[in-house]
Amino acid sequence: MNRSMRPLLATVAIFLVAYAAAVFQFPGLLSTRVLGNFLTDNAFLGITAVGMTFVIISGGIDLSVGAVIGFTGVLVAVLISSFGLHPLVAFAIAFVVAALFGAAMGLAIHYLEVPAFIVTLAGMFLARGGASVITQDSVPINNEFYTMISSLYFRLPGGGRLSFVGLLMIAVFVFGAILAHRTRFGSYVYALGGNATSASLMGVPVARTTVQIYMLSSVLACLAGIVFSLYTSAGYPLAAVGVELDAIGAVVIGGTLLTGGYGFVFGTFVGVMLLGLVQTYIIFDGTLSSWWTKIVIGILLFLFIVLQRLVFAASARGDRSSETA
Amino acid sequence: MRVSRYRQSLADNPRPFGSPLYAGQSVEMPILSRNGEPAQRRSRPYLHIIVLMLSTLHAVLGRNAARPREKILSILKKLALAAGIATALSSAAMAADMTVGFSQIGSESGWRAAETSVTKQQAESRGINLKFADAQQKQENQIKAIRGFIAQGVDAILVAPVVATGWEDVLSEAKEAKIPVILLDRGIDGPEDLYLTSVASDQVKEGKVAGDWLVGTVKDKDCRVVELQGTVGSTPAINRKKGFEEAIAGHSNISIVRSQTGDFTRSKGKEVMEGFLKAENGGKNICAVYAHNDDMAVGAIQAIKDAGLKPGTDILVVSIDGVPDLFSAMAAGEANATVELTPNMAGPAFDALAAYKKDGTMPPKFIITESKLYTPADDPKGEAERRKSLGY
Numbered sequence: 080m081n082r083s084m085r086p087l088l089a090t091v092a093i094f095l096v097a098y099a100a101a102v103f104q105f106p107g108l109l110s111t112r113v114l115g116n117f118l119t120d121n122a123f124l125g126i127t128a129v130g131m132t133f134v135i136i137s138g139g140i141d142l143s144v145g146a147v148i149g150f151t152g153v154l155v156a157v158l159i160s161s162f163g164l165h166p167l168v169a170f171a172i173a174f175v176v177a178a179l180f181g182a183a184m185g186l187a188i189h190y191l192e193v194p195a196f197i198v199t200l201a202g203m204f205l206a207r208g209g210a211s212v213i214t215q216d217s218v219p220i221n222n223e224f225y226t227m228i229s230s231l232y233f234r235l236p237g238g239g240r241l242s243f244v245g246l247l248m249i250a251v252f253v254f255g256a257i258l259a260h261r262t263r264f265g266s267y268v269y270a271l272g273g274n275a276t277s278a279s280l281m282g283v284p285v286a287r288t289t290v291q292i293y294m295l296s297s298v299l300a301c302l303a304g305i306v307f308s309l310y311t312s313a314g315y316p317l318a319a320v321g322v323e324l325d326a327i328g329a330v331v332i333g334g335t336l337l338t339g340g341y342g343f344v345f346g347t348f349v350g351v352m353l354l355g356l357v358q359t360y361i362i363f364d365g366t367l368s369s370w371w372t373k374i375v376i377g378i379l380l381f382l383f384i385v386l387q388r389l390v391f392a393a394s395a396r397g398d399r400s401s402e403t404a
Numbered sequence: 405m406r407v408s409r410y411r412q413s414l415a416d417n418p419r420p421f422g423s424p425l426y427a428g429q430s431v432e433m434p435i436l437s438r439n440g441e442p443a444q445r446r447s448r449p450y451l452h453i454i455v456l457m458l459s460t461l462h463a464v465l466g467r468n469a470a471r472p473r474e475k476i477l478s479i480l481k482k483l484a485l486a487a488g489i490a491t492a493l494s495s496a497a498m499a500a501d502m503t504v505g506f507s508q509i510g511s512e513s514g515w516r517a518a519e520t521s522v523t524k525q526q527a528e529s530r531g532i533n534l535k536f537a538d539a540q541q542k543q544e545n546q547i548k549a550i551r552g553f554i555a556q557g558v559d560a561i562l563v564a565p566v567v568a569t570g571w572e573d574v575l576s577e578a579k580e581a582k583i584p585v586i587l588l589d590r591g592i593d594g595p596e597d598l599y600l601t602s603v604a605s606d607q608v609k610e611g612k613v614a615g616d617w618l619v620g621t622v623k624d625k626d627c628r629v630v631e632l633q634g635t636v637g638s639t640p641a642i643n644r645k646k647g648f649e650e651a652i653a654g655h656s657n658i659s660i661v662r663s664q665t666g667d668f669t670r671s672k673g674k675e676v677m678e679g680f681l682k683a684e685n686g687g688k689n690i691c692a693v694y695a696h697n698d699d700m701a702v703g704a705i706q707a708i709k710d711a712g713l714k715p716g717t718d719i720l721v722v723s724i725d726g727v728p729d730l731f732s733a734m735a736a737g738e739a740n741a742t743v744e745l746t747p748n749m750a751g752p753a754f755d756a757l758a759a760y761k762k763d764g765t766m767p768p769k770f771i772i773t774e775s776k777l778y779t780p781a782d783d784p785k786g787e788a789e790r791r792k793s794l795g796y
Binding site for chain 2: 084087105107108110113116119120123217218226230231238256309310311312313317318319320358359361362363364365366368369370
């Protein structure tokens with residue numbers, strides 16, 4: 080078996096063990112309703128995390144995604160409610176704005192040689208500030224088309240609902256997995272994260288790829304913002320504060336290396352589900368402080384960093400021994 | 405530097421990148437082989453922290469990491485064990501007549517914390533099994549919590565909504581599952597049939613009770629009142645002002661001579677009061693101060709003392725909320741009255757719920773909590789102590 084699959088397998092194993100333990104305690108957790116909720120409630124986080132997976136595999140970081148979600152929500156809400164645009168037109172405008180925003184960050188990171196941390200931090204302040212300048216309040220979206228998509232779902236046996244946004248998240252994960260593992264762009268991203276210098280020596284178009292990565296992340300964050308506004312039927316400038324950190328957490332728990340070059344989109348999916356499980360467990364328990372969510376996420380993150388170190392230290396040693404042999 | 409190197413390398417190597425790379429096939433050995441070097445990473449601030457954490461953990465876990473499989477297995481075993489213990493410990497909490505989920509906004513203020521602890525007390529005294537979820541000021545967490553409660557099949561859901569919009573989907577899910585929802589403290593924008601009832605205070609009445617107290621206290625004497633308003637444009641500020649004005653209307657001896665916002669904060673309340681005192685002949689022309697909340701009143705009391713006057717005697721102090729610090733001031737004779745914003749929103753909610761569950765009695769759509777007036781005659785010292793224990 081491939082050694083480097085281990086972090087992914089560990090994530091899956093931990094999820095299954097944790098879910099089994101939780102179901103053992105609260106049998107109600109094993110229902111189509113809960114499974115449907117996992118998808119619906121974490122849709123915006125999952126979509127954001129797909130973009131974040133690419134960014135982190137490339138060795139970067141994107142702190143602006145939470146703010147982009149908030150900005151998109153407000154922009155879409157204002158365009159629909161105040162300017163009377165059709166939601167699809169508003170979405171198109173939001174996507175263009177987000178793509179330009181991501182491209183600008185990618186360009187700054189590559190050509191100004193500023194760390195992604197700083198550039199996307201600036202992006203975060205810009206987007207969050209921009210959202211708050213547009214409006215300070217929660218802007219309700221009252222549009223028939225909007226209500227239609229937000230209440231679109233398939234009924235599962237057992238009372239569960241497979242919502243449109245949940246399906247959308249799955250579609251984004253499938254798209255992300257194909258993009259990462261089956262396209263040239265995907266291989267460029269891995270190469271860039273493995274070692275930017277070697278990648279460029281091997282002919283990877285570093286500038287173009289960097290810009291594309293941050294565009295992808297911002298566009299997916301924008302999609303997450305639209306999903307979030309469907310979820311709450313409103314745009315709120317302070318929506319999704321700190322989601323960037325949850326997304327980074329999900330990506331790392333999913334087995335992606337924070338230093339880049341290694342990771343799986345599917346792992347991120349399991350990571351998101353694991354975060355959702357922890358939250359749902361705490362709600363089912365009903366006596367634990369909700370801040371335990373953060374503690375469990377912290378422990379999991381730590382565990383995975385250690386795990387990665389162990390696995391990669393071992394494989395590095397293996398490589399050396401094969402060289403000497 | 406890096407840019408030029410890339411260009412150089414591209415010029416030397418125009419050949420496009422060959423076979424695609426897959427996960428794990430990274431170009432160079434990942435992460436640790438590079439710790440000591442100045443890494444060519446963009447996320448450098450993270451790297452430092454991670455390296456630090458890793459080295460600590462590595463030391464703790466022992467240097468010999470040659471057998472990762474055993475390590476992983478033992479970690480997994482420990483995890484499973486921990487989960488098992490947790491299960492055994494918490495399966496004791498069972499068997500109650502009714503299970504109610506409560507999605508609270510957070511614990512941003514003392515009043516909010518008190519509301520949470522009063523709700524827990526009320527549930528306990530009625531034998532209700534309360535599932536509590538703190539949303540940390542996030543609507544998405546509240547929606548998740550409500551969905552979780554529905555999935556669990558609770559008997560009722562209490563929600564203190566963080567914002568007014570965006571509740572229709574999740575509340576119609578609850579309705580479909582035939583779980584009654586009761587709103588606490590704040591309302592929502594949406595059809596009224598989505599919730600059983602809403603329990604909240606009447607802010608206009610709070611202002612009116614404060615005004616009535618002043619009318620009853622000064623009687624026929626002339627009284628120039630200064631007003632410390634809440635945050636401009638906020639609903640409580642508008643309503644509390646309105647109620648107070650309604651109460652003093654028709655009493656020409658009482659008039660509001662100055663009114664300014666103190667933003668509901670202690671420091672701003674003090675600052676604005678200092679201004680009022682200077683403008684009104686060092687405070688000699690002021691008969692009473694009406695603050696829209698207790699925090700501003702506590703600030704104003706400080707300002708009055710600094711100006712060499714006696715709050716509570718030279719200048720009457722009346723405000724709204726009923727926080728422990730104001731009761732302490734009242735015990736010291738420095739404040740005259742406060743109108744309580746009760747943290748017990750759950751009591752009336754549970755009463756309405758019990759009646760509804762018993763024989764389907766529909767409660768009124770809006771249940772108004774009592775706005776009780778507290779004066780130094782109501783054991784302010786004891787009240788201050790009692791409230792502190794609630795988490796104010």
